[in-house]
Amino acid sequence: MDVLELARTQFAVTGSLHFLFVVLTLGLAPIVALMHTRHVISGSALHGGMTRFWGQVYVINYALGIVTGLVMEFQFGLSWSGLSDYAGDVFGAPLAMETLVAFFLESTFLGLWIFGWGRLPKWLHLACIWLVTLTAxxxxxxxxxxxxxxxxxxxxxxxxxxxxxxxFGALLTNKTLVFSFPHVIGAGLLTGGLVLAGASAYRLRRRTQDTLFFGKSLRTGVGVAALGAFLAMGFGYAQFGGIQEGKFDGGGGGAVPLGLMIEIGQLLAFVLLFLILPIIYWLPRWRWTHPVLMIMTPLPFVLAILGWMAREIGRQPWMVWHKLTVADALTPGLTSGMVTASLIGFATVLGLLAVVDYVLIARVIRRGPYGLDLGASPAGAEPAPALSH
Incomplete structure (x- = not known):
């Protein structure tokens, strides 16, 4: 491959791996916030345990996702200085806002929430996780x-x-933003909900003692995933009205992931909304449904990558639509060896982070809601109470 193709491959790999963390963060944050709200209002030990357990999964994914975001920032400066030179005054403004929100506000509120258990007033502590969700x-x-x-x-x-x-107002009301942002929200809720449902189905299938805990988690996950599927499908189709002429024609290749995304998404939404949701009450007891939910769990991640690829590949050969080509956005003087080395380095780091994220989350799920670090008393971690019938 030439330098341009290597740079595009590098961006595709790093962007795809980073988005895996982002889409799960967007799904888990509101779920944990809702669980914490129910705990504070009702005083239920069960909802307190659910908040701590799924909150610990969220914190793991968030911490590792931050590192993958830093790699994305490095690559902009390394490979795409032409974009910064031509459109940095516009493109850089929302990225700067994102940095302020994500790396300062979101991290600050998350730190207060993590270390505020038993130290902050309960309503102030609850406000922290909602602020984490809003800033996310x-x-x-x-x-x-x-x-x-x-x-x-x-x-x-x-x-x-x-x-x-x-x-600036036109930037915030861009016709391609109005429907794409809610579509991303739907994708996040679909992902977070199915992770909850799939992990809970795994625990229930093992016939563990925490049937009430994971039964409620499973129902919560299915409900959130169904809402996410509805939003993602609705706003996904709404975007077709604003697609530029020729975006998915020609040799860009954007139509291939868009066909795949629509077909898999339709199938997943149909199963969730018309087969799984109507029997949500019986799901914890009907063991034959548990392998189905476990198999469905990775599909939202696949859909997220396909959707991102369709959006980015469909824009080729433009970096900024009809203003700046990808070739002109490339940093001058790059060699194939330089980009290959950075591609291998970035892919290795992000790949390892993805594996570590999976291993750590899987370890928490296999262990169950016992000995949690999040919200543990100073004397040490204790099991979440009220786990079974």
Whole structure:
């Protein structure tokens, strides 16, 4: 491959692996916040245990996802300085907002929530996890603002050979953003919900003693996943009205992942909404459904990558639609050896982080809601109470 193809491959690999962490974060954050809310309102030990258990899964994924985001930032400066030179005044503004929100506000509130168990007033502690959720979604919003600008450079004009921002409101109301952001929210809820459902089905199939704990978690996961599937499908189809002419024609290859995404997504949504959701009450006891839910668990991750690929590949050969080509956005002077070395390095780091994320989360799920570190008393971790009938 030439330098341009290597750089595109590098971005595809790092972007796909990073998005795996992001989509799970967006799904788990509101679920944990809702569990914590029920715990604070009712005082239920069961919901307290669910908050701590699934919160620990969330914290693991968030911590490792932050590192993958840093790799994404490195690659922009390394391979795509032409984009910064031409459109940095516009493209950089939402990315800067995302950095402020994600690396400062979101991390601060998450730290307060992690270390605030038993130290902060319960309502203030609850507010922290809701602020984590809101800032996570704000972070995703600004990322989608930046990406939507690449799809449709609204609110900008060309001056002195560079794009300049003239209407910030147009940037925030970009026609490619209005439906794509809710679509991402739906994808996140679908992913988080099915992770809950699949992991709970795994625990229930092992006939563990915590049947009430994972029975409620399974129902919660299926309900959230069904909502996510509905949102993702609805706003996904709504985006077709704003697709630029020719985006999925020609040799870009964007139509291939878009066909696959639609077909898998339709099948998954049909199974969730019309086969699984109507029997949600009996799911914890009907063991034949548990392998089905476990098999469905990885599908939202596959859909997320296919959707991202369709959105990015369909824009080729443009980095900024009809303004800047991908070739012109490439950093001058790059050699195949340089990009190959960085590709191997980035892919290795992100791949290891993905494996570590899976191993750590799987270890927590196999161990169950016992000996949790999150919310443990100073004397040591204790099991979550009220786990079984």
């Amino acid at each position: 979604y704000a972070s995703a919003f600004f990322i989608m603002v930046a990406n939507s600008f690449l799809q449709n450079p609204a609110g900008s004009v060309v001056r002195n050979g560079r794009l300049e921002l003239v209407d």
